[in-house]
Amino acid sequence: MSDSDEAQRRTAPVMLWEFASLAALLALLAAVLFVIEWSAGDGTPETTETPEIASAARSEQASTEPSASSAPSEGMPERDTAMSDASAPGDAVGQSQQAGSAAVDSVHEQAASQSQQPGSAAVDAAHEEAAGQSQQPESAGDPAASLSDDAPSDAMSDGAAETYSIEIQIRVHEAFDSISVGGNFVCGLRPDGTARCWGSQSVGQTDAPPGAFSSISSGAGHTCGLREHGAVECWGWNDAGQTDAPSGEFASVSAGTWHTCGLRATGALECWGDNGSNGRVPAGSFRSIHAAHRVTCGLLVDGEVACWGAAEAAGATLPDGPFVQLSLSRDGAVACGLRADRTVACWGRDYQGQASAPAGSFSDVAAGGWHACGVRLGGAVECWGKDDLGQSEVPLGHFDAIVVGDGHACALGPDGHVACWGNQKESQGTSPDGQFVSLVAGDYVTCGVLISGAAVCWGDQYDGRDFAPHGEFSTFGTGAWHACAVRDDRSAECWGWNFGGQTDVPPDRLLSVDGGRYHTCGLRPDGSASCWGGFPDELSGTHFVPDEQLVELWSGGGSTCALRADSTAVCWDADGLIDAPSGTFTSLSVGVHQSCGLRADRSIDCWGDNRFGALNAPQGAYGVVAAGESSSCALDLQGRISCWGSEHDGLLDPPQGSFADVSVAAWHACALDHDGEVVCWGDNGQGELDAPPGPFDDVIVGRNFSCAHRIDRNLECWGNGGRAQLAASGWHSR
Structure with missing residues (x-):
C-alpha cells in the first residue's frame, strides 16, 4: 500500500466521523430552533405563572462576567444603578425566582461551535463542571486568563476545546x-x-x-x-x-x-x-x-x-x-x-x-x-x-x-x-x-x-449578587457569583447568578452554608450535608453528598470539603467523592484550583494545582487560611497576612498590620481588622475594594464582589460594578 493510500485509509473514517458529528449537531440545533419557535407561538400570553428560564452555557470568550481587562478604566464612570424610566440592567430578565414571577424564555441562542469534538454534544459539554481540581486543563500564563472560571468551560480533551458564541x-x-x-x-x-x-x-x-x-x-x-x-x-x-x-x-x-x-x-x-x-x-x-x-x-x-x-x-x-x-x-x-x-x-x-x-x-x-x-x-x-x-x-x-x-x-x-x-x-x-x-x-x-x-x-442579565436581603443572619457564605446566608430559624436564602441552580435553596434547616462556582452546600443540624446546583448527575437529578456525619464544610470551585468528627477531611463534587488529604485538620478552605487546611500544629497544607505556586504555603504557625482561585492568604498567630500563588493587581501584596480574618477570591481579597473594619486589596475594576465603614464581625469575598456581616447581624455587599450602592441594610453612597 502506498503512502497516499495509507493516508486516505486513515483519513476516511475521520472524515466520516466528523461528517456524522456535524450532521448530529445540525439536527440538534434544528430541534432547538423548532422548540423555540413552537413555544414562542403567536405571542399570546402563557397560561403558566411558573418562571421558565432556558439558560445557555457561555464560554470564556462569551462570558457575561467582567474580566480584569474589561474593568472600567480610571476616570470612567462606574456602572451606576440609578435609573430613570428607561434604565437598568435586569436581573430582571435573569433570576425570576419568586412565586408568580414572569415566565421567561431564552429565545435567541446562537451557538457557533469551533473545533467541534467528535461525539460531544453541542451544548452539554459547556455545562460540565470540572470533576476535581486535578482535572483542570493544562495551560500557561496568568490564571486570570488561562484558569478563569468566568464561564462554564470544561469541554476540553486532547488539547482541543469547544467555544460557543451564545446570545440570550x-x-x-x-x-x-x-x-x-x-x-x-x-x-x-x-x-x-x-x-x-x-x-x-x-x-x-x-x-x-x-x-x-x-x-x-x-x-x-x-x-x-x-x-x-x-x-x-x-x-x-x-x-x-x-x-x-x-x-x-x-x-x-x-x-x-x-x-x-x-x-x-x-x-x-x-x-x-x-x-x-x-x-x-x-x-x-x-x-x-x-x-x-x-x-x-x-x-x-x-x-x-x-x-x-x-x-x-x-x-x-x-x-x-x-x-x-x-x-x-x-x-x-x-x-x-x-x-x-x-x-x-x-x-x-x-x-x-x-x-x-x-x-x-x-x-x-x-x-x-x-x-x-x-x-x-x-x-x-x-x-x-x-x-x-x-x-x-x-x-x-x-x-x-x-x-x-x-x-x-x-x-x-x-x-x-x-x-x-x-x-x-x-x-x-x-x-x-x-x-x-x-x-x-x-x-x-x-x-x-x-x-x-x-x-x-x-x-446584561443582572444577577443581583450584591443585593443582600434584609434581616438578621447568623452566618453566610459566598460563591463565585452568588451568596447565601442562614437566618436564626435555620432557613437559608441565596441571591445572585443562578446558572447552575446554586440559588435554588431546598427546604432544609441548615447550620451553615457555603458556595462554589455553580453549586452551594449547607450543613444540617444532624451533621448531614445538603448540596444543590452545580449540574447534578443527569440520572438521579441530585448533587452528590457523602452519607456520613460532618461538623463543618467549605465549598469553592466545583467541589466541597468537610471535616468529620475525628477531624479527618472528606471532599466531593457533583458526581461523587474526590481525593482528600490524609491526616487531621482544624479547618479547611476550598478554592477553585487548590484547597488548603490548617493542621493541629498550626501548619498549612495545600493540595490541587500548583502551576502558579498556589501550593507553596509558607512555613510556620498560622491561625487562619483562605484559598482563592489560584492564590491563598493566611494569618499568622500575630494576625499578619501572608499570601502566595498567582500575582494579580497586587494580590500578593497584602496590607500591613494585625487582622482577625481574611478571605480571597480570584483577583481581590479582604481582611477584617480587630476594630471591625474591612480592608481590601487587589483589582478594583468593579468596586469590590470599596468597603463601607464598619464595624463588622465577618467578611467573605466572591468573584467581583464582597460581603460583610455587621455586628447587628445585617449583611452588606459591595462591588459588581458599583451596583451595591443599592445594597441592603440601608447603606449607600450618596
Whole structure:
C-alpha cells in the first residue's frame, strides 16, 4: 500500500466521523430552533405563572462576567444603578425566582461551535463542571486568563476545546402595553392595566400591587404607578421615602433613584424622597417631568425647561426653548431637548462632547451619560460624544425613534425592526429579531414590546449578587457569583447568578452554608450535608453528598470539603467523592484550583494545582487560611497576612498590620481588622475594594464582589460594578 493510500485509509473514517458529528449537531440545533419557535407561538400570553428560564452555557470568550481587562478604566464612570424610566440592567430578565414571577424564555441562542469534538454534544459539554481540581486543563500564563472560571468551560480533551458564541434574549410571554426598566428589574403594564414585574426581589421591587394602573415608572429600586382615578401607589425600595406617595390626584409620575415626582392636574409639581435639593421644587406650571439619579427635569407649559437636584444636568446653564421633548440620562449628568423648530440642545456633562449637539433638524433625541443620539427628519441616525465602543457607527436606513444606554444605542424603524450598535460586551448592542412597537434602554440592557405585545429584553442579565436581603443572619457564605446566608430559624436564602441552580435553596434547616462556582452546600443540624446546583448527575437529578456525619464544610470551585468528627477531611463534587488529604485538620478552605487546611500544629497544607505556586504555603504557625482561585492568604498567630500563588493587581501584596480574618477570591481579597473594619486589596475594576465603614464581625469575598456581616447581624455587599450602592441594610453612597 502506498503512502497516499495509507493516508486516505486513515483519513476516511475521520472524515466520516466528523461528517456524522456535524450532521448530529445540525439536527440538534434544528430541534432547538423548532422548540423555540413552537413555544414562542403567536405571542399570546402563557397560561403558566411558573418562571421558565432556558439558560445557555457561555464560554470564556462569551462570558457575561467582567474580566480584569474589561474593568472600567480610571476616570470612567462606574456602572451606576440609578435609573430613570428607561434604565437598568435586569436581573430582571435573569433570576425570576419568586412565586408568580414572569415566565421567561431564552429565545435567541446562537451557538457557533469551533473545533467541534467528535461525539460531544453541542451544548452539554459547556455545562460540565470540572470533576476535581486535578482535572483542570493544562495551560500557561496568568490564571486570570488561562484558569478563569468566568464561564462554564470544561469541554476540553486532547488539547482541543469547544467555544460557543451564545446570545440570550429573555421573552415574557404576555401582552403588555408598555414596559419600564428599573435598576435591576423590569415592570410591564398589561392591556387590562395590571402591572407585572420580574427580576431582583431584594427590596420588594417586583411585588406589584393588584389593581389597574394607567401608567408606571420604575426607578433604581422602586416603581410608582398612577391609578386610573389619579392616585399614586408605589412599591419597592424605600430607604429615603421614595415610595411614600402623597394623597390626592396626579396626572403623571416619574421615579428616580431615591426620589419620585408627580405632576398634579393643575401642572403643579410635588416630589417625595431625597431629590438632591432638600425637597425643593421650582415654581411654575409643568406639562411633563423626568426623574433620574438625584436630579429632575421638567418641561413648563411655555416650553421652557427647569432642572433641579445634585447631578450635572441641574447645575448647567439651561438653553432657551421652547421645547417639545426632553430626554434625561439615567445618571442625571446629561439632558437633551428637542425644540419646536426641531433643533436639539443638550446640557450638563460635556467631557466627551455629549452635551454638544449638532446643528440641523431632528425628530427624536435620547441622552446618555457619555453620548447622545438623535434621529434626523429624514430618518437618519446621528450620535455625538464618547466613541470608544463604536457609538458613532450608526446603522443606515430610516428610523423613527431611538434609545441610548451606557455605550450602546438602539433605533426603531417604521416597519418595527430594531437596529442596535455600540457596546457589545453584554450583547446589548446586538440587533434583535422581530417587529417592535416600542423600546426602552437601561445602562447595559434594552427591552422592547413586540407587535404581539410580548416583552423582550437583551443585554446584561443582572444577577443581583450584591443585593443582600434584609434581616438578621447568623452566618453566610459566598460563591463565585452568588451568596447565601442562614437566618436564626435555620432557613437559608441565596441571591445572585443562578446558572447552575446554586440559588435554588431546598427546604432544609441548615447550620451553615457555603458556595462554589455553580453549586452551594449547607450543613444540617444532624451533621448531614445538603448540596444543590452545580449540574447534578443527569440520572438521579441530585448533587452528590457523602452519607456520613460532618461538623463543618467549605465549598469553592466545583467541589466541597468537610471535616468529620475525628477531624479527618472528606471532599466531593457533583458526581461523587474526590481525593482528600490524609491526616487531621482544624479547618479547611476550598478554592477553585487548590484547597488548603490548617493542621493541629498550626501548619498549612495545600493540595490541587500548583502551576502558579498556589501550593507553596509558607512555613510556620498560622491561625487562619483562605484559598482563592489560584492564590491563598493566611494569618499568622500575630494576625499578619501572608499570601502566595498567582500575582494579580497586587494580590500578593497584602496590607500591613494585625487582622482577625481574611478571605480571597480570584483577583481581590479582604481582611477584617480587630476594630471591625474591612480592608481590601487587589483589582478594583468593579468596586469590590470599596468597603463601607464598619464595624463588622465577618467578611467573605466572591468573584467581583464582597460581603460583610455587621455586628447587628445585617449583611452588606459591595462591588459588581458599583451596583451595591443599592445594597441592603440601608447603606449607600450618596
